[in-house]
Amino acid sequence: MSTPNDNKRQQLISKLKEMFQMDQADLDFGIYRIMNAKRDEISQFLEQDLLPTLRTALQEFQPAGLADKQKELAEAIANAKKLKIDPDSLEVVQQLKAELAEGGDLDRMEDQVFSDLHTFFSRYYQDGDFLSLRRYKEGVYAMPYEGEEVKLHWANADQYYIKTAENFTRYAFKTEKGRVRFELTLASTERDNVKTSADNERRFILAEQPLKLDGDDLVICFEYRPDEEKRKQKELNTQATDALLTLPDGAPLTQAIGQWTQWRASLASTLPTEKNKSRSVLEKHLTDYTAKNTFDYFIHKDLGRFMRRELDFFVKNEVMHLDDVESETAPKVESYLARIKATRRIAHKLIDFLAQLENFQKRLWLKKKFVLDTQWLITMDRVPEGLYQEICKAIEKPVRTWVGTSRSQREEWNELFALNDVQPADQPLTSAFLKANPSLVLDTSFLPKNLVYQIISSLADQGALDDQTDAVLVHGENFQALRLLEPRFKEQIRCIAIDPPYNRLGDGFPYKDNYRHSSWITMMRDRIAVAINYLRSDGALFSNIDENERDSLQSILDMTFGKDNRVEELIWAQNTTHSQSPLYSTNHEYVEVYARNRSEAERDPHMFREPKPGYVEVMERLKELGPEFPSLRDIEEAVDRLFKAHVEEYKAELRGQGLAYDDQTKKQDPWRGIFAYNNAEYRSLEGEIVTELEARSRNAQIVLYQPDNASAPAQKQSESTKDSEDPNYRYYKPEHPVTGKFCPCPKTGWRWPYKWDDSNRDSFDLLDRQGRISWGPTEKTVPRYKRYLHEVETNVAKSFFHDYTDGEKQLANLFGEAGIFPTPKPTTLVGRFVSQASKKGDWVMDFFGGSGTTGHAVINLNREDRGSRKFVLMEAGDHFDRVLTKRIKKVMYAHVWSDGKPKTRPAEPLGKGNPKLVKLLRVESYEDACENLQLARSEGQQKIIDQAPQLREHYVLQYMLEMESRGSLLSLDRFVDPFNVQLTISRNNETQQVVVDMVETFNQLLGLRVHATRLLNGVVEVTGVTQTGESVLVLWRNVNETNSTALDEWFKKQAYSTRDHEFDLIYVNGDNNLENLRRADETWKVRLIEEAFHSLMFTTAGF
DSSP states (O other): OOOHHHHHHHHHHHHHHHHTTOSOTTBOSHHHHHHHHTHHHHHHIIIIIITTHHHHHHHHHSOTTHHHHHHHHHHHHHHHHHTTOOGGGSHHHHHHHHHHHHHOOHHHHHHHHHHHHHHHHHTTEETTEEOOOOOSSTTOSOOOOOSOSSOOOOTTTTEEEOOOOSSOSOOEEEOSSOEEEEEEOGGGOOOTTOOOOGGGOEEEEEEEEEEEEETTEEEEEEEEEEOTTOOOHHHHHHHHHHHHHTOOTTSTTTTTSTTHHHHHHHHHSBOOOSSOTTOBHHHHHHHHHHSOOOSOOEEESSHHHHHHHHHHHHIIIIISOHHHHTTSOHHHHHHHHHHHHHHHHHHHHHHHHHHHHHHHHHHHHHSOOOEEEEEEEEEGGGSOGGGHHHHHHHTTSOEEOTTSOEEOHHHHHHHHHOGGGTSOTTSOOOHHHHHHOTTOEEEGGGSOHHHHHHHHHHGGGGSOHHHHOOEEEEESOHHHHHHHHHHHHTTTEEEEEEOOOOOOTTSSOOOOTTOHHHHHHHHHHHHHHHHGGGEEEEEEEEEEEOTTTHHHHHHHHHHHHOGGGEEEEEEEEOSOOOTTOSSOOOOEEEEEEEESSHHHHHHSTTTTEEEOTTHHHHHHHHHHHGGGOOOHHHHHHHHHHHHHHHHHHHHHHHHHTTOOOSHHHHHTOTTGGGTTOOEEEEEOTTSOEEOTTTTTTTTOEEEEEEEEOOBOOSSOOOGGGGOTTSTTOOOOOOBOTTTOOBOOOOTTOBSSOSOOSSTTSOOHHHHHHTTOEEOOSSTTSOOEEEEEGGGOOEEEOOSEEEOOOOHHHHHHHHHSSSOSSSSOOOHHHHHHHHHHHOOTTOEEEESSOTTSHHHHHHHHHHHHHTOOOEEEEEEOSTHIIIIIHHHHHHHHHOSOEETTEESOOOSSOOOTTSOOEEEEEEEOOHHHHHHTOOOOOOHHHHHHHHHOHHHHHHHHHHTHHHHHHHHHHSOGGGGTSGGGOEEEEEETTEEEEEEOOHHHHHHHHHTOEEEEEEEETTEEEEEEEOTTOOEEEEEEOOTTTSOHHHHHHHHHHHTGGGSSOOOSEEEESSSOOGGGGOOTTOOOEEEEHHHHHHHHHTOOTTO
């Protein structure tokens, strides 16, 4: 028969097992697999080692003499029963019980401590996360506060947001027969994040070929797609369960499944619940799999500190009732203290273990992740023609792509560039064809590895590889991507432009129930805290947002950048009307702008200014006219034609958006500000006016100007401006140069005095001698001031602006279909920010890459102003391959697109500003890191634990997970053959083995600016410079094939000492003797890659 104590104890154990993630014993993936591997050991620790010590602790902390009284009471009760007397009728028993009640009854106290521990831990844990759960009474939690004037705090302020998807990317469980996995088939490559109607929601549907064996695993396959029959997921689950559990052995679907009868029996075994007594193992797991994954949204940054602080607060407020202390007897107070001490002792040990588990996951989260794959997008004009013949052979061969399909480069070219329109599919591509199409974008993922090395190493002849790289595209969760690339791009980015999820229902942002806003704040805070390190001191961040999270975003940015570095909040007015809105129709969004260091940004006169729209086109036209030295009239007519052509283009653009060309849209014409610059003249290089007849002989330049108002501002002027005897007199009447008569002055006076004694100060006379006064035909016209177009290249950017460009139509023109990505921003919007905050050679970054709008905008801007800006895009979703990468390839190939096809096919290499070389990286995920963990306790470790049992508790509580996972996190064996390091990952809805790019991973860890990469006789050679200016040589080899002696010979043949530069550091994998080859006049040092790799990968500085 169970006692109340037993019930309380079991209740606590159940909660602890849930917190230690042991309540999912059959799950076999991620952190569940790791904890289940230690399930027996942890259970033993909880049930046999830790909790039984509670009574010992209570006895230790009891008031003196209490144990003797308990013994005396037990004897008195026993004696009474022998005499068949009711013990409670005896005065001695009554007296002893009263005294014990004063001092504390052990059973009751033990029950109270179990209850206290359960109450405490229940308050902070829910579905895999440690949180301050909502309580409906005052003063339940302690909020950290250090006396700041204003304190921003939210439920997850001291946690990392780790959620990457609401659906399980992996799901595996154990049955009596063996391990079972659920996987999605390739037929499920529907467009993620496309928000369709509820009737078209995607469902998990059993695949047509639902079963296969993968090694010893049974794999059950599903498709994730809209259901034509509009069935609910529950109904589909029931149908799938029934279909599988009724499949007979030997049926077409089970012929390839050995021992299907046993598999079916293990899946059909029951796991009953109160509501469903006949629930099967398959039904249970299928329900969990198809439900939203509501576990593990956060990892605590310092769980031990948080829980100990909260424990003290809990004890003071809910265990030790301070108000009762003065009125209680001394024994009662002592029993309070005994209960408190015992509670804290047990709780601290539990907290130690919980902190170990959380810190273990934190270490995995913060670990810099491996680069899983590195590829290049390169235009054909950058590829040596000597390789064209070999490339022609390779591009016809299908290869398995990263997204899981089998296709060739040629097939992709036809899909992206409609290549069959110019080269029929039955005609092979030739070297001549490649040469005639210099903008074709070669994706090296379609080429053999050796050929890729040849192409990349050939680029060294044209300069440093990193200097030639125009963009970096990163496929990976943005926090992990930001962590990995930080050493390379620290303080290198001039402009960050992001469009984060707005956290509106249906926008795809996963959040924990009841923690929608705090989840979003945590996610943004984590990423912005890393991203700020990328910005140069004069750089700036632009972030789109709407009213839903506007205040939260501003608070995060204030906290990260500092309020003093807030630049502005921009208002973007859109052409939208919500006619069904019960209040106002919101037709604007916000853009928050922050500088890394506002004072430094302000010192740049071009910062937060934008190019005058149309300026580049007008100046290009003048440049074309210049060599002809046409008449001024011809120049002005040519400019007028250019303006009229633009107006027609603008009208067509408006029609495409369903807008009329009226007074309102005329005011929004971006070229409106330059239409007045329609007067031409020739100027010499020295700035003198040159007549038409002299223009050619003096090689004069064409300039445009508008006659501007020369009057003083309409405000109160100094009295000296009206005193004709004062040099500052502003109401003079200048003499007309033709009629000789005096011209009237403006009503408010002139902007300048007629003449200063100081000839360098602006005055009417000086400007007239410089030819900058525009006289009318007679003296009746007030003279005006010539304002030149080339002197007003930029405008001051405004905080309120219109941009009605349709981002969806831009994508539809590129891809030939609508709706491939939800609500993409227009390139004109992002281009506005990039132009305001970057110069022609700066780096731009977007770590919410989405559909690639920022990259497209940078390319467009470079084409407009002949710039060479570069960009970094980061994106985790499947639209990285489906939209973003394809978009960049398309705009690398051609500028103007319609209905998915280029309007023109460049026969010559596209000019400056067009990207020629783009690096594409794929980064390991947190889930990948968890999946590849293995725990292994060495014989030595086990021997120490067995010989010193007193160390066992300390080891289990604080060191077990870290010590036993070290080998799988970064084993030294990986550096023996670094070209064949494999990880198990889940991509494209299937589990697969991939070969890690150790070379690129190390480049990123070092922050290396790569000069060249070569493959020479089995050794990969990387040269470059670190951020601190050290010249570095990195050598990678298969140690089994190139031992120390062979490496020495290889090194000597390279004759590094005869080259133009000296290395500061040489990194090599594996033991070597290179130090012995250093000459007396050389200073380079050799470092083991293994040591540096481990140190850099696991650094947590700043976290």
